Amino acid sequence: MATKPIIDAHAHVDEVDAFGWHDPPEKLIGLMDEAGIDVSVVTTYADEPGPEDGVSRLLEYVEAYPDRFVGFPRMDPRWGQEAIDTFERMITEHDMRGLKLHPVSNLSNPFADFTVEMLDVAADLDVPVLLHSGDRIMCLPHQIGEAADRTDATLIMGHVGGFFNAREAVDVAAEHDNVVLETSAFPYPRVIQEAVDRLGADRVIYGSDQPAANPQVELEKIRVLDLTDDQRRKILYENAAALLDVDVATGGVAQ
Amino acid sequence: MTFDANANVGPSVYDDFEFEPTFDALEAAHDEAGIDGGVVAPLKPPELDFAAANERLADDVADRPDYVGIARVDPRVDDAVAQAERAIDDLGLAGLKLHPWEESLSITSPMVEPVLDIAADRDVPVWIHAGYPGVSHALSVRSVAQDYPSVSFVLTHGAQLDISGLSLTDALLLAADTENTFFELSGVYRRDLIEDLVERIGADRVAFGTNAPYFHPVVETSRVTTAALDSAATSAVLGETIQSLVD
Numbered sequence: 001m002a003t004k005p006i007i008d009a010h011a012h013v014d015e016v017d018a019f020g021w022h023d024p025p026e027k028l029i030g031l032m033d034e035a036g037i038d039v040s041v042v043t044t045y046a047d048e049p050g051p052e053d054g055v056s057r058l059l060e061y062v063e064a065y066p067d068r069f070v071g072f073p074r075m076d077p078r079w080g081q082e083a084i085d086t087f088e089r090m091i092t093e094h095d096m097r098g099l100k101l102h103p104v105s106n107l108s109n110p111f112a113d114f115t116v117e118m119l120d121v122a123a124d125l126d127v128p129v130l131l132h133s134g135d136r137i138m139c140l141p142h143q144i145g146e147a148a149d150r151t152d153a154t155l156i157m158g159h160v161g162g163f164f165n166a167r168e169a170v171d172v173a174a175e176h177d178n179v180v181l182e183t184s185a186f187p188y189p190r191v192i193q194e195a196v197d198r199l200g201a202d203r204v205i206y207g208s209d210q211p212a213a214n215p216q217v218e219l220e221k222i223r224v225l226d227l228t229d230d231q232r233r234k235i236l237y238e239n240a241a242a243l244l245d246v247d248v249a250t251g252g253v254a255q
Numbered sequence: 256m257t258f259d260a261n262a263n264v265g266p267s268v269y270d271d272f273e274f275e276p277t278f279d280a281l282e283a284a285h286d287e288a289g290i291d292g293g294v295v296a297p298l299k300p301p302e303l304d305f306a307a308a309n310e311r312l313a314d315d316v317a318d319r320p321d322y323v324g325i326a327r328v329d330p331r332v333d334d335a336v337a338q339a340e341r342a343i344d345d346l347g348l349a350g351l352k353l354h355p356w357e358e359s360l361s362i363t364s365p366m367v368e369p370v371l372d373i374a375a376d377r378d379v380p381v382w383i384h385a386g387y388p389g390v391s392h393a394l395s396v397r398s399v400a401q402d403y404p405s406v407s408f409v410l411t412h413g414a415q416l417d418i419s420g421l422s423l424t425d426a427l428l429l430a431a432d433t434e435n436t437f438f439e440l441s442g443v444y445r446r447d448l449i450e451d452l453v454e455r456i457g458a459d460r461v462a463f464g465t466n467a468p469y470f471h472p473v474v475e476t477s478r479v480t481t482a483a484l485d486s487a488a489t490s491a492v493l494g495e496t497i498q499s500l501v502d
Contacts, residue, residue: 132418135388136419163442185418186418186444187441187444211446214482216477217477217478221471221474
């Protein structure tokens with residue numbers, strides 16, 4: 001696939017004993033280089049606030065690779081104003097470009113009032129929110145659709161609803177203009193094709209969930225689709241570049 | 256040689272993509288992906304009659320030497336044992352497939368045992384669609400595999416189907432605690448699970464599969480070819496493991 005540059009809208013970097021997952025930045029950079037990925041959105045495995053102190057590590061990682069990583073602090077919205085303050089500080093003082101919420105790890109309903117309050121802060125800051133989706137209560141596509149009804153934030157639905165709820169994710173995106181589908185991990189290229197055909201290539205972005213997932217396999221899911229060059233560029237780069245305010249041609253993360 | 260450990264042909268009651276999963280369509284998809292053959296089971300047919308579907312499959316594989324047929328059995332039906340016996344003894348199918356998710360029963364249900372007794376008696380492997388929430392979690396499959404140590408079990412999706420990656424520990428525990436289990440890789444987005452399985456239990460218990468017609472054969476092949484495996488392991492996973500099981 002000749003398309004370059006490539007932004008990966010969903011990657012992880014973290015080293016957490018409690019989870020047994022040790023994915024230092026060098027591992028991610030190696031996989032990105034092998035797959036030809038220029039920039040990755042990175043987030044931790046640990047929520048903040050929380051016992052593993054995710055945000056301080058994320059800052060270290062992003063500052064070590066400022067032209068390759070775009071940070072999304074992964075927050076636990078149950079902490080209310082404390083979480084909101086930390087999130088805001090990461091955006092306004094440390095040039096992070098979005099918010100990550102993983103409703104399975106913090107058992108927070110995506111349309112609960114306290115979650116929507118944080119989504120509204122993301123909207124005010126004009127940054128997108130990457131929401132894990134699929135297969136489990138708290139992150140089903142229609143639950144994310146309920147959140148989309150209650151905020152103006154752009155919600156990136158990670159994994160397109162997962163193994164069991166993929167087509168439902170496309171339906172929800174069709175009903176909500178502020179939902180974008182991110183293609184990592186789920187196994188159905190035909191549903192990505194369906195999403196592009198129904199919603200347009202503007203509403204689909206490539207993600208890999210590396211380093212747990214293999215970014216080359218995830219790129220294969222895009223390569224095998226019946227797409228125009230223009231659609232492919234949007235999915236692999238332009239849509240994410242616009243959401244993140246990133247310009248690889250001028251040296252990575254734009255100011 | 257690349258050999259698909261998990262292919263399925265229709266007609267299917269779940270054909271909501273309208274992909275018309277015929278055997279000819281499977282062969283064309285395999286050809287395009289460079290896959291030489293595979294183990295094929297019937298999809299759940301619209302009339303819900305696995306006995307008839309198994310007969311159709313036996314006819315289909317009779318003149319296709321690159322393909323091996325296995326029978327689909329629903330342990331809940333009255334004549335499940337008779338269907339399993341006929342599939343192996345009369346139709347010459349090479350194994351049995353159980354799909355606890357589509358049949359809505361736990362793999363640990365007592366209704367499964369008479370079917371597994373047939374597999375043990377006839378010395379044929381059993382495919383289990385594994386890792387599905389509630390019905391075929393890795394540790395439930397472990398108890399079944401331990402109860403039937405003489406039966407080889409091929410577990411689809413690496414015995415975990417979890418987009419949150421929270422069942423990996425359980426799948427690896429199942430792998431470590433049993434010797435009669437084989438891990439098929441369709442839909443396994445976890446690069447680390449593929450590499451960990453090969454490292455911990457050996458490539459001769461890990462097998463490439465596509466879950467055709469649901470997943471994409473080219474993408475599924477790339478899970479193996481882009482993993483950090485040596486050439487011997489890649490070759491085993493792509494075909495030798497499953498071929499040695501059905502030979």
